[in-house]
Each structure stands twice: as C-alpha cells, then as structure tokens.
Amino acid sequence: MTETSVDVAAHDRIATYGRRVLAGGELTREEVLWLLGLENTADRFDLMSWANRVRERFKGDRVHLCSIVNAKAGGCSEDCKFCAQSAFYQTESPRYAFVDPEPVQAAAEEAARNGVTALGLVAAWKGLDEGPMLDEVCARFEELKRSGQVRPDASLGILKSQRVADRLAAAGVECYNHNLETSRRFFPQQCTTHTYDDRLRTIGFLKQAGIRICSGGILGLGETVEDRCDLMFALKEVDPSFVPLNVLNPIPGTPFEKNAPLAPLTILQTVACFRLVLPRAEIMLAGGRTVNLRDLQSLSFLAGASALMVGNYLTTLNQPVEKDLQMLRDLGLRWDGGVSP
Numbered sequence: 001m002t003e004t005s006v007d008v009a010a011h012d013r014i015a016t017y018g019r020r021v022l023a024g025g026e027l028t029r030e031e032v033l034w035l036l037g038l039e040n041t042a043d044r045f046d047l048m049s050w051a052n053r054v055r056e057r058f059k060g061d062r063v064h065l066c067s068i069v070n071a072k073a074g075g076c077s078e079d080c081k082f083c084a085q086s087a088f089y090q091t092e093s094p095r096y097a098f099v100d101p102e103p104v105q106a107a108a109e110e111a112a113r114n115g116v117t118a119l120g121l122v123a124a125w126k127g128l129d130e131g132p133m134l135d136e137v138c139a140r141f142e143e144l145k146r147s148g149q150v151r152p153d154a155s156l157g158i159l160k161s162q163r164v165a166d167r168l169a170a171a172g173v174e175c176y177n178h179n180l181e182t183s184r185r186f187f188p189q190q191c192t193t194h195t196y197d198d199r200l201r202t203i204g205f206l207k208q209a210g211i212r213i214c215s216g217g218i219l220g221l222g223e224t225v226e227d228r229c230d231l232m233f234a235l236k237e238v239d240p241s242f243v244p245l246n247v248l249n250p251i252p253g254t255p256f257e258k259n260a261p262l263a264p265l266t267i268l269q270t271v272a273c274f275r276l277v278l279p280r281a282e283i284m285l286a287g288g289r290t291v292n293l294r295d296l297q298s299l300s301f302l303a304g305a306s307a308l309m310v311g312n313y314l315t316t317l318n319q320p321v322e323k324d325l326q327m328l329r330d331l332g333l334r335w336d337g338g339v340s341p
C-alpha cells in the first residue's frame with residue numbers, strides 16, 4: 001500500500017467513529033488513541049473530513065474570534081518550561097506592571113473593528129488573591145464591560161478562593177481561560193511551581209461563580225500521543241465552552257527551546273481528535289499556529305477547528321488580522337462581525 005492509498009478497513013473504522021459522534025455518541029480512549037496513531041496521509045485526511053462534518057453539525061459555518069491583550073508582562077514566579085514570561089529563564093520578553101485603562105480600551109476598539117467577539121486580559125503571574133491588585137483588576141473589567149465593545153474575558157492564573165472568582169464575575173468577567181496545558185502525567189515535567197490539581201480547583205471556583213470556562217493546552221512540549229489523548233479526556237470532564245490549542249513555538253532561553261517541531265499533519269490530526277472528543281466545544285487554534293502550520297493553517301477548519309485567536313499572541317507575533325479574515329472568507333465561513341461574500 002502506498003502512503004496515500006486508502007486502507008479500506010481503516011476507512012470503515014474512521015467512518016464508524018465519525019457517524020457515532022455525529023449521532024451524539026462518544027468515543028472511548030482506546031478509539032481515540034487509534035485515531036491519533038494513524039500514519040497514512042489518506043487516512044488522516046479521512047479523519048479530518050469526519051471532524052469537519054462534526055464541526056458543521058455542531059457549530060455550523062460560524063467561526064468564533066477572540067483576541068488577547070498582555071495586561072501584565074514578564075517576571076512570572078512560575079516555571080512553565082515553554083514560557084518566555086517566566087522569571088526562571090533569560091528571554092527577550094518584555095516586562096511591565098498591570099496595564100492602565102487606555103491600552104485596554106485601545107485593544108477593545110481594535111478588536112471590535114475587526115469583528116472580534118471577545119478580548120481576554122492576560123497576566124503573567126501565579127494568580128490572584130483578595131487585595132488591592134484584585135481591586136485594580138476588577139476596575140479594568142468594569143471599564144471594559146461599560147464600554148460594551150467586546151466580551152470581557154480573563155486569563156489571570158490560579159484563583160486563591162471562591163470569593164476571588166465571585167468578585168471577577170461581579171466585575172463583568174464572562175469567560176476565563178485556564179488551560180490544563182497537558183496530561184496529569186506529563187504536567188510535572190513542564191511545571192513544578194504549581195500542580196494540575198491547583199488548576200482544576202481554580203476551574204471549580206470559576207464554574208461555581210457562573211463564569212464560562214476556556215481551557216485547552218499546548219502541543220509539542222515533548223508529550224506522548226497518550227498524553228494528548230489524556231488531555232482530551234481531562235478536558236471532557238471539565239466541559240469547557242472553548243478549547244484553545246497552542247502549539248509550541250520554542251523560545252530561546254526556555255528549557256524547551258530545542259524541542260523538535262510537530263509536523264503540520266500531526267497537529268491537524270490532533271485537532272480532529274479534539275473535535276471528535278469535544279464535539280460541542282469551540283476548538284480554537286491559538287498560539288504557534290502560524291509558525292507550525294504554515295500554509296496548512298486553513299486546513300485546521302477542515303480538521304474541526306471552529307474558533308481562531310487573532311492578533312498578536314503574548315510573546316510572539318501572529319499574521320495580520322486581515323489575512324486571517326480573508327482566509328475565513330475564502331473558506332466560506334462567517335464570523336460574528338462579518339460574513340463571507
């Protein structure tokens with residue numbers, strides 16, 4: 001069999017799984033592991049076409065757009081080994097304290113101009129407790145909410161108590177990003193200053209406060225296929241509204257600076273499996289997509305992605321927003337602030 005010829009048995013098996021998810025059924029861990037192990041290019045495209053049907057069934061032709069603003073940069077006390085903002089590593093990343101209102105409003109105006117639904121304020125620190133900093137953070141969200149231009153979202157790390165989550169909800173935070181990053185097994189190899197359970201506890205506080213959950217991970221840390229599968233099923237338990245998928249863009253100075261890049265088709269195959277495990281979630285391509293997927297970026301929608309982070313990332317540049325919007329138009333997809341011609 002050539003690398004591109006169709007394996008009929010695999011073709012039938014992929015179709016069986018795809019039909020089951022379309023009908024509202026679920027896949028087992030063993031089934032997803034088998035899908036993640038497909039090596040034949042034709043089989044991988046077969047998988048992607050089923051993920052595309054599942055996306056169309058549950059998400060239609062609308063793409064959710066969001067963007068972020070780095071509200072406090074660098075000097076983070078945590079040692080996440082992929083991160084340019086950790087104080088543990090010598091990187092070129094900028095450092096500044098929590099932002100004033102003006103840059104946040106400017107980012108909100110730009111996001112709204114581009115039809116972007118949500119703006120997330122992201123802070124490089126361990127997390128938030130009650131005190132003056134929480135007051136300042138809440139003030140920024142109240143201003144953002146009052147301006148009414150974008151949905152105010154947050155990514156502010158670990159929350160120390162339920163009261164902190166309740167304060168954020170009262171200030172207008174509608175959705176909070178807190179990634180599980182990877183599997184429980186691999187997590188200690190990428191971060192030692194906090195735990196998987198710290199992250200799950202924060203997600204519990206947020207849910208209790210009525211804040212929607214945005215939780216995903218990062219691929220290419222050196223994790224195994226089993227770790228990726230475990231992340232999918234851990235997220236299924238969390239039941240997030242949004243699942244941002246980042247792909248490592250190795251930053252000089254960080255411990256993962258020499259990690260080998262993932263092949264674009266491996267990334268797309270993984271995205272397709274996330275779609276089949278989490279059919280109703282917004283699967284979002286986020287950091288690292290431009291550098292890792294290159295010309296195959298648009299195929300991520302065929303692979304089941306339904307959301308896109310646009311604008312620059314925290315420490316790396318993205319392609320211009322207009323190029324992303326043109327890609328969506330060319331695919332016949334719509335987004336909240338615009339429609340395809």
Ligand code: SF4
Nearest residue numbers: 076078080083086124
């Ligand atoms: S990923 Fe977040 S918590 Fe970890 S080092 Fe970077 S900024 Fe800090």
